[in-house]
Amino acid sequence: MRSFFEHIPERHHATLREAIEAVTETKYLLDQVRARFGTHDPAMLRGLLGQVFDGIAVTPDAVAELEALAAEHEARRAACRTLLEQVAKGQAPPEGTP
Numbered sequence: 001m002r003s004f005f006e007h008i009p010e011r012h013h014a015t016l017r018e019a020i021e022a023v024t025e026t027k028y029l030l031d032q033v034r035a036r037f038g039t040h041d042p043a044m045l046r047g048l049l050g051q052v053f054d055g056i057a058v059t060p061d062a063v064a065e066l067e068a069l070a071a072e073h074e075a076r077r078a079a080c081r082t083l084l085e086q087v088a089k090g091q092a093p094p095e096g097t098p
Contacts, residue, residue, distance in 0.1 A: 016087065
């Protein structure tokens with residue numbers, strides 16, 4: 001990632017790093033869900049309701065939590081893409097980003 005940041009003004013490094021770490025965090029959690037249940041797609045998990053994986057039952061609450069996690073991941077990805085586009089155009093990211 002070092003070579004990537006060489007093309008970004010240093011004043012944006014911390015903001016971009018935070019945005020990338022946020023996306024990575026939710027991706028890691030989605031990967032854990034996939035490893036345990038064989039999918040991270042909420043619709044597919046809903047089809048597994050009542051089944052038990054590694055001692056954990058698939059419940060409606062688990063599906064709802066996965067839906068929220070997937071939505072959060074997509075929101076973080078979109079915010080990160082927007083931030084990258086702004087920085088690439090030489091625009092300063094909005095205050096409070098990410």
